[in-house]
Amino acid sequence: MELWFDPDPNDQLQLACLLDHVRSHPETVAKLELRLVGFDLMMIEPTWKGWSEVPLVKVRPAHVEAASKVWRAYRASTPEASFDVLQHDLSAFPLLRPALLDLLQELPWSGSGLGATEMRLLELIGAGFMGTNTLFYLRGFRQRGVFNDKEIGTLLEGLAHGPQPAIAGLDDELRVIDPENRRARVEAYRRSRLTVTEFGKAVLAGGEDLSRHNPIDRWWGGTHLTNDNLWRWNLALTKS
Structure with a gap:
């Protein structure tokens, strides 16, 4: 079962949420593969031939744990856990760290009060x-x-x-x-x-x-x- 998610922050959050949801179902995790999509899927023409060239990785239990940490941190009552999770190894999901950083930057900035x-x-x-x-x-x-x-x-x-x-x-x-x-x-x-x-x-x-x-x-x-x-x-x- 292949997973395709855009690189934008909300899609990456959905990916983290999904993997957190299947965390307690190892039989499902064993069937999952993730395409590392670095572009907007909505902008791709139907005739595009490069689908098979998008990197494909097998989803491992360790990957699920990393994604679960991100999702649970984002749902916490303060942003501290999300900031802390940036220090964890998220290399299995190369688009997840920049997405989380983008989200943190939407907090009010010191000095302006604007995200x-x-x-x-x-x-x-x-x-x-x-x-x-x-x-x-x-x-x-x-x-x-x-x-x-x-x-x-x-x-x-x-x-x-x-x-x-x-x-x-x-x-x-x-x-x-x-x-x-x-x-x-x-x-x-x-x-x-x-x-x-x-x-x-x-x-x-x-x-x-x-x-x-x-x-x-x-x-x-x-x-x-x-x-x-x-x-x-x-x-x-x-x-x-």
Whole structure:
């Protein structure tokens, strides 16, 4: 049984979750093989002939243990276990370590209070990307692959709708449109013309911290991030 998972962080988490699930079923583990996919499977043409050239490895019990450590660490009530697991041997899954590092970088950074994707969105808007299409759909510009389109919208709303907004111009109707009404929300995003506020410019320059002026209430894996329980990332974990 071959497993194919994209290299992006969410797919690698799904792989870790799956292997943790089969951990207690050695008869299933014995049947598993993993393709080390280093590209986006959705971008491959149906006529592509290189499937057999993707490296194939046999999944061993030791591999399952390593993946299980990652999954259980991510579900823990603090990010400390995820940081610690980076010190373990994850060489059996060469895409898992960078995926976990990408996820850790989405914790609020020391100094700005923004995760890596939030900071990149602010940088792009500051560079003149006023429309949302680039922010949603052009990953090459975003340079971040942790969040899907819907989650990018949530990040933009967090930057725009706090007491001290970092961006302006996000359509106000997004405050009241049902989160499940995707069509109406997409239209509202398309109407938006984004700019960076003076406060946002100060955050970009390192002079302000978004979390000191706005409420934080979101989940990172099993960690509930709030202003009173704010784990930060700066190439190491800190708690403020």
